Amino acid sequence: MSADAAPDPFVIADTEIGSRLIMGTGGMTSPESLARALTASGTALATVAVRRVDPSTRHSLVDLLDGLGIRILPNTAGCFTAADAVLTARLAREAFATDWVKLEVIGDDRTLLPDPIELVDAAEQLVDDGFVVLPYCGDDPVVARRLEQVGCAAVMPLGAPIGSGLGIRNPHNIQLIVEQAGVPVVLDAGIGTASDACLAMELGCSAVLVASAVTRAEDPGLMASAMRDAVTAGRSARRAGRITRRFVAEASSSFEGMVTPESTVGP
Amino acid sequence: MTGSGAGPAQTTVNGDPYDAAPGSTAADLVARWCPSPRGVAVAVDGEVVPRSAWDTTVIAPGSSVEIVTAAAGG
Numbered sequence: 001m002s003a004d005a006a007p008d009p010f011v012i013a014d015t016e017i018g019s020r021l022i023m024g025t026g027g028m029t030s031p032e033s034l035a036r037a038l039t040a041s042g043t044a045l046a047t048v049a050v051r052r053v054d055p056s057t058r059h060s061l062v063d064l065l066d067g068l069g070i071r072i073l074p075n076t077a078g079c080f081t082a083a084d085a086v087l088t089a090r091l092a093r094e095a096f097a098t099d100w101v102k103l104e105v106i107g108d109d110r111t112l113l114p115d116p117i118e119l120v121d122a123a124e125q126l127v128d129d130g131f132v133v134l135p136y137c138g139d140d141p142v143v144a145r146r147l148e149q150v151g152c153a154a155v156m157p158l159g160a161p162i163g164s165g166l167g168i169r170n171p172h173n174i175q176l177i178v179e180q181a182g183v184p185v186v187l188d189a190g191i192g193t194a195s196d197a198c199l200a201m202e203l204g205c206s207a208v209l210v211a212s213a214v215t216r217a218e219d220p221g222l223m224a225s226a227m228r229d230a231v232t233a234g235r236s237a238r239r240a241g242r243i244t245r246r247f248v249a250e251a252s253s254s255f256e257g258m259v260t261p262e263s264t265v266g267p
Numbered sequence: 268m269t270g271s272g273a274g275p276a277q278t279t280v281n282g283d284p285y286d287a288a289p290g291s292t293a294a295d296l297v298a299r300w301c302p303s304p305r306g307v308a309v310a311v312d313g314e315v316v317p318r319s320a321w322d323t324t325v326i327a328p329g330s331s332v333e334i335v336t337a338a339a340g341g
Contacts, residue, residue: 048337048338051338053281078340094318095307096337
């Protein structure tokens, strides 16, 4: 990275987050594997689901994240209604002593696509209750704008369905969302490999959230470090100001001063 | 529910029947279910019980109690 590059802090709700790669913990095969991947990712913020305690579980995910110095972002994963999501968020606030919540309200369990009606309803209730709401939403710019209007601290449009690894299916819409947003845009869901994360940043997203692409990779630690590099590269490319796309060529070498067979013939 | 009549309603914890001793508090249930109260939250009949009220919240018979914590996901 250029030593002259201006500081580029990533801020949500007046809080600086130390990495533009947010990690999801879902899909990890073991606590050790999770710890390795989280460390390799360089993340500062990781999502957790809220579930009934399992007396047979020895390890504590909270302790693991605290031990790594990673801030917990509870998620209302699995909720289908605003009422469920609001209760889950309130439980999470009590359990983890944080007002932040990743709000996920899904419409069906096959596509896991967000239900925008329940989502906006839940977002409004939670903002009114003092939460810092980060909603996982579809790539519809109208819904994204609505979520911002009701007071969400960021918007988190999907690239493709959760766990699908299909990358960014509608980059045009993501660009529209970025253009209109007054809050950070975090590409959340569907990232499959490093180039998808890089593209999200090049499109102007402030951060990406990755879970399955890392946790279900053959080598989660290595993929986590690839994602870290990809997010950095994409952000720098965005800040560097890319060339415009041209229909035809633009020569990078001037035609002036060229030597041709005609020009070498003496008088 | 079996039989003949007006027995006390069944308390459940995390969806399973549990016969809480009379006067059991939320704190008692957390201590029984969780190795540590850290990262844990409790709801009784759909309402969150603040941590500060665990010791003083008695679980009425027939209550539906949920005790939750962080799990991999999201």
